[in-house]
Amino acid sequence: MVWIKICGITNLEDATGISRLGVNAIGFVLSTNGPRRVKTETAEEIIAVLRGSGIKVSTAGVFVNEKIERVIQCSDLLGLDYIQLSGDEEEDYIENLKEGSGKIKIIKAIRIKDNNKDQKDVIDEINDKIDKLKNYADFILLDSYRKDIYGGTGVPLDWEMLKNYRSKIPVILSGGLDPENVKRAVDTVEPFGVDASSGLEIYPGKKDLDKVAGFVDILG
Numbered sequence: 001m002v003w004i005k006i007c008g009i010t011n012l013e014d015a016t017g018i019s020r021l022g023v024n025a026i027g028f029v030l031s032t033n034g035p036r037r038v039k040t041e042t043a044e045e046i047i048a049v050l051r052g053s054g055i056k057v058s059t060a061g062v063f064v065n066e067k068i069e070r071v072i073q074c075s076d077l078l079g080l081d082y083i084q085l086s087g088d089e090e091e092d093y094i095e096n097l098k099e100g101s102g103k104i105k106i107i108k109a110i111r112i113k114d115n116n117k118d119q120k121d122v123i124d125e126i127n128d129k130i131d132k133l134k135n136y137a138d139f140i141l142l143d144s145y146r147k148d149i150y151g152g153t154g155v156p157l158d159w160e161m162l163k164n165y166r167s168k169i170p171v172i173l174s175g176g177l178d179p180e181n182v183k184r185a186v187d188t189v190e191p192f193g194v195d196a197s198s199g200l201e202i203y204p205g206k207k208d209l210d211k212v213a214g215f216v217d218i219l220g
Contacts (some may be wrong), residue, residue: 002186002219003193005172006200006212007084008036015046016055021209021216025082027059027195030074032064034196035204038113040074047051047078060084060107068093072100082107084141094136106135112157114143122161125170134168141195144175156181159188176177179214186219194219 007027017027028043029036047059050133058081065087075083084107090162098106112127113124132201141194144155156176165171168217170192173185178199186194198204200211 002191003172004219005068006197006207006218007062008197008201008205009046009194010036010042010205011209012046012049013044013190014055014209015020015050017209018207018212019050019055019057021114021214021218023057023214023216024193025060027060027062027084027197028078029062031062032067040077043078058082058124062086064177065089068097068100071097075104077207080104082086082139085109086141086143091132091136093213094133098136105138107138107139107141108133109141109143111172112142119161119163123165126165130168137169139192140167140169141172141174142191155186159185162189165189170180177215179211182215183218 004023005025005027006018006023007029009018011030014162018026021182028038030038030040030043036215046152059078060082061074061078061080062084063086070081082105083097086109089108094106094108110126112126133140144157172195173189173191174194174195176199177185177194177196177211182194196215200207200215202208
């Protein structure tokens, strides 16, 4: 089964319902000023209830160009399993974060801007970035590019451009995934995992649990 992370969790109802569907991880956006951002205190309360209820699900904190000190502080406070970096963080930043955060797994997002490039150029660009990150990031998340928007674009990637792509780091596929397109995306790219948010919502910040259930069933 493909590893599944559902991101943009903002409330306990969604967190509980989604976790009980058997996903591997849920994500909390702790940076940016978008509709899916939650306060650290809110994430702390939700995670405490889940753990107190015996619900086993991994947790990820999503950060965009944050100070390393805050990322480490939040990850320690929340007991995060993953730190997802969705901004412009470079290898020096990730190296320092890795040293300061201990054994926590790091997911680094790469936003793909194809601009009518051919497949070789896109793959070469991704591999160049991965070569710089492979000693520090545990996973690479491939997402679509939109200017000044870090994640949650709702725009699918050109999966054919990534067909049968093999990376030196496990790949998590993102970008506009929903119950209607995720199987085709996974069959085409064959990633380690998937990460979905906007394609599973009633409105920004509120998940549609029926859509999430369908999404999980398709990948089961």
